[in-house]
Amino acid sequence: MTDFRLKVFRSVARNLSFTKASQELYISQPAVSRHVQELEAAYRVQLFERSGGRIGLTDAGRILLEHCDRIIDEYDRLSYDMSLLNHSHEGELSVGASTTVAQYVLPPLMARFLDKFPRVALSLRSGNSREVEEALLARRIHVGLVEGLAHHPSLRYTHFLRDELVAVVGAANPLGARDELSCDELRTVPLVLRENGSGTLEVIARALSEHNLRLSELNVRLHLGSTESIKLYLENSDCMGIVSVRAVRRELYDGRLRAVDISGLKMSRDFHIAEPQGAGEGLGRCSRVFCCGITGRYSG
Numbered sequence: 001m002t003d004f005r006l007k008v009f010r011s012v013a014r015n016l017s018f019t020k021a022s023q024e025l026y027i028s029q030p031a032v033s034r035h036v037q038e039l040e041a042a043y044r045v046q047l048f049e050r051s052g053g054r055i056g057l058t059d060a061g062r063i064l065l066e067h068c069d070r071i072i073d074e075y076d077r078l079s080y081d082m083s084l085l086n087h088s089h090e091g092e093l094s095v096g097a098s099t100t101v102a103q104y105v106l107p108p109l110m111a112r113f114l115d116k117f118p119r120v121a122l123s124l125r126s127g128n129s130r131e132v133e134e135a136l137l138a139r140r141i142h143v144g145l146v147e148g149l150a151h152h153p154s155l156r157y158t159h160f161l162r163d164e165l166v167a168v169v170g171a172a173n174p175l176g177a178r179d180e181l182s183c184d185e186l187r188t189v190p191l192v193l194r195e196n197g198s199g200t201l202e203v204i205a206r207a208l209s210e211h212n213l214r215l216s217e218l219n220v221r222l223h224l225g226s227t228e229s230i231k232l233y234l235e236n237s238d239c240m241g242i243v244s245v246r247a248v249r250r251e252l253y254d255g256r257l258r259a260v261d262i263s264g265l266k267m268s269r270d271f272h273i274a275e276p277q278g279a280g281e282g283l284g285r286c287s288r289v290f291c292c293g294i295t296g297r298y299s300g
Helices: 004-015 018-025 029-043 061-084 099-104 105-115 127-135 200-210 225-235 249-254 285-297
Strands: 046-053 054-057 092-096 120-127 143-146 156-171 191-194 220-224 238-243 258-262 266-274
Touching: 004 018, 004 029, 004 061, 018 029, 054 061, 092 099, 092 105, 092 127, 099 105, 099 120, 099 143, 105 120, 120 127, 127 143, 127 156, 127 266, 143 156, 156 200, 156 225, 191 225, 191 266, 191 285, 200 238, 200 258, 200 266, 220 225, 225 238, 249 258
Parallel strands: 092 120, 092 143, 191 220, 191 238
Antiparallel strands: 046 054, 143 266, 156 238, 156 258, 156 266
16 A cells, blocks of 8 residues: 555665666566656656766655655554454564574464465565664665674674574594593684674684684684584584584584584574564564564573
8 A cells, every 4th residue: 555656765765776776676676767757757856866877865855765664564563453354364474583593493484374364475584683673774674684703783682592603523533532622722723714794703702712812723624604504514624613503403413513512602693583672662563563472482
């Protein structure tokens, strides 16, 4: 029921690209341009300024974007409230999740959610925690599920799950026969870790600091952007990785990877639901239904 032109404008404004907006909305680029031109004609303003092949928002564009966010959010709430009259839930829900949550926690929850609420158009974007928070602040997603310790001051966080990190090596790695390594021995072990900005790396750095160790003191051979990449790398190298235990349960059971205890090094983290601070009622109604399902299942 929302004026689709507003959604098109918001997508262009967020991406600062007509091409990316067309890809995001699955419409042609000429259609994107036409919708923006219709808005400009209706309000008799210029919404974007073009310079050197790039676009930016004009003052009028920035004002319209502020109103767009509120208008579209209110339409989503209206759609949800009206659906309650028919004892159903419907609407759009875009979830952003850090990589570990997106790959190893959310899929079964999403399947159960859609079984119960099939009329909700649910989508999932994944990235590291920092990228999810940025998408939430830019209103590209409705709710964020993140890991790590450093929280953005403009967001509010609600705990929903505790996770443990574990050191693992490939089955052929001699370290796999060791019951335990000391923190001093860890300095010399070749490591492959997640990229900067990931919640996993943040937790590792915190755990090391409790033993007066820094990441820069370790023998980090490589940073990779996904846990799946790390697992495959470990199966073909002499390196050690540190990843969520949820990500390696199958490999540990199959014997493709082996866990190695690091004496005294406790690496745990909390996963959180993130939403903007001062957002009135907080999460949109459809988002709250989804998040209640998560916190109900993972209550501690």
